Amino acid sequence: xxxxxxxxxxxxxxxxxxxxxxxxxxxxxxxxxxxxxxxxxxxxxxxxxxxxxxxxxxxxxxxxxxxxxxxxxxxxxxxxxxxxxxxxxxxxxxxxxxxxxxxxxxxxxxxxxxxxxxxxxxxxxxxxxxxxxxxxxxxxxxxxxxxxxxxxxxxxxxxxxxxxxxxxxxxxx
Amino acid sequence: xxxxxxxxxxxxxxxxxxxxxxxxxxxxxxxxxxxxxxxxxxxxxxxxxxxxxxxxxxxxxxxxxxxxxxxxxxxxxxxxxxxxxxxxxxxxxxxxxxxxxxxxxxxxxxxxx
Numbered sequence: 001x002x003x004x005x006x007x008x009x010x011x012x013x014x015x016x017x018x019x020x021x022x023x024x025x026x027x028x029x030x031x032x033x034x035x036x037x038x039x040x041x042x043x044x045x046x047x048x049x050x051x052x053x054x055x056x057x058x059x060x061x062x063x064x065x066x067x068x069x070x071x072x073x074x075x076x077x078x079x080x081x082x083x084x085x086x087x088x089x090x091x092x093x094x095x096x097x098x099x100x101x102x103x104x105x106x107x108x109x110x111x112x113x114x115x116x117x118x119x120x121x122x123x124x125x126x127x128x129x130x131x132x133x134x135x136x137x138x139x140x141x142x143x144x145x146x147x148x149x150x151x152x153x154x155x156x157x158x159x160x161x162x163x164x165x166x167x168x169x170x171x172x173x
Numbered sequence: 174x175x176x177x178x179x180x181x182x183x184x185x186x187x188x189x190x191x192x193x194x195x196x197x198x199x200x201x202x203x204x205x206x207x208x209x210x211x212x213x214x215x216x217x218x219x220x221x222x223x224x225x226x227x228x229x230x231x232x233x234x235x236x237x238x239x240x241x242x243x244x245x246x247x248x249x250x251x252x253x254x255x256x257x258x259x260x261x262x263x264x265x266x267x268x269x270x271x272x273x274x275x276x277x278x279x280x281x282x283x284x285x286x
Contacts, residue, residue, distance in 0.1 A: 009205060009206060009207040009213070009224070010205040010206060012206055012223075012224040012227035012228045012231070013227055013228075013231045015202050015203075015205055015206040015228050015231075015232075016206075016227060016228040016229070016230065016231025016232040016234075016235065017231055017232070017235045018198075018202050018232075019199065019202050019203075019228065019232035019235075019236075020231065020232040020233065020234065020235020020236040020239065021235060021236075021239070022195055022198055022199060022202070023232065023235075023236035023239075024235070024236050024239035024240060024243070025195070026195055027175075027176065027236075027240055027249065027254050028175040028176060028177060028243065028248070028249055029175070029176065029177050029178060029183070029188075029191055030176060030177075030178045030188060030191065030192075031175075031176030031178055031179065031253050031254045031255055032254070032255045033236075033255070034195065034199055074189070076188060076189060076191075076192040077192070079189050079192040079193050079196065080192040080193065080195060080196035080199070081196060082193065082196060083192065083193040083194065083195065083196020083197040083198075083199070083200060084196045084197070084199050084200035084203070085200060086196070086197050086200060087196060087197035087198060087199060087200025087201040087202075087203075087204070088200035088201065088203060088204040088209055089200075090197070090200075090201065091200065091201040091204035091205055091209075092204050092209055095204070095205070097204075097209070097210075103210065103211045103212050103281050104281050105281050113281075116277050116278070116280065117211075117277075117278050117279075119277065120274045120275065120276070120277030120278030120279070121274075121278050122274075123270060123271075123273075123274035123277070124271055124274040124275060124278065126270070126274075127267040127268070127270040127271035127274060128267070128271060129267075130263040130264070130266065130267030130270075131260075131263060131264045131267035131268055131271065132257065132258065132260065132263075132264075133257055134271070135229075135271075136199075137257070138257050138264075139229065140229060140232060140233065140236075141236075141257070142256070142257035143233045144232075144233050144236035144237050144240060145237075145240060145251070145254060145255075145256045145257075146237070146256075147256050147257040147258070147259060148259045149257055149258065149259030149260060149261070149264045150257050150259075152259070152261060152264045152265050152268065153264045153265075153267070153268040153271075154229075154268070155268070156264065156265045156266070156267070156268025156269045156271070156272065157268045157269075157271050157272035157275070158272060159268075159269055159272060160268060160269035160270060160271060160272020160273040160274075160275075160276070161217070161218045161272035161273065161275055161276045162218055162272075163269075163272075163273065164272075164273040164276050164277070165215075165218035165219055165276050165280070168276050168277060168280035169219065169280060171280075172277075172280040172281070
């Protein structure tokens with residue numbers, strides 16, 4: 001792997017136009033854009049249902065994804081995210097970027113880095129429940145159809161990110 | 174008239190296959206932009222690499238123009254498409270939390286990629 005050529009990243013504007021065309025195609029065929037975090041609603045609901053079926057069906061947060069469907073995992077956004085994983089992996093391999101690595105600064109241990117990565121991920125998922133969407137489903141697809149909430153969300157994400165970036169950079173490296 | 178899901182009454186199998194294929198294309202685009210790498214992503218917030226901003230906004234502008242003109246020429250019926258609902262405070266506060274969590278997830282000191 002080390003000897004293989006690593007191809008450079010694509011021009012971001014070209015990727016952006018490509019994703020934009022993909023969103024148009026998705027709206028034309030299905031009437032929806034792309035999503036990401038929605039996939040985890042179905043996955044979590046089916047896990048909770050497997051452990052405690054009565055509880056899952058009594059709570060709206062889970063039952064929405066369980067009732068009236070054949071199987072919570074047989075859902076477009078779950079399949080789409082499986083596709084994202086396949087596509088990302090394939091692209092990483094053919095571009096010579098596929099490797100196991102903990103990406104971190106020099107002054108921080110692997111464990112600390114992973115704890116922050118994991119807790120950041122937890123908090124993102126938690127926040128995405130409040131906002132009813134993430135950067136794909138809300139900011140990108142919702143932003144394209146001019147949903148006011150999507151634009152508020154996008155602006156807020158940048159405010160949140162920029163406000164702590166300086167501190168995080170010092171503290172976590 | 175699009176969305177084709179309603180006008181052609183597309184089968185569930187077709188829609189799931191379509192979701193898989195759009196997912197694969199989306200994943201490849203994201204990886205090709207460098208979004209498989211925290212080092213690349215977090216630089217947005219240090220203002221040393223604006224790739225995230227460029228990708229997101231060129232995607233939105235492209236999709237907006239496409240949807241607008243398809244609707245204008247009567248190809249796409251925008252009354253039938255899904256538009257995300259707005260909840261002002263949850264989306265503002267959730268967005269801020271999402272942004273700082275994103276920073277916690279990806280924060281690394283960055284040599285240029």
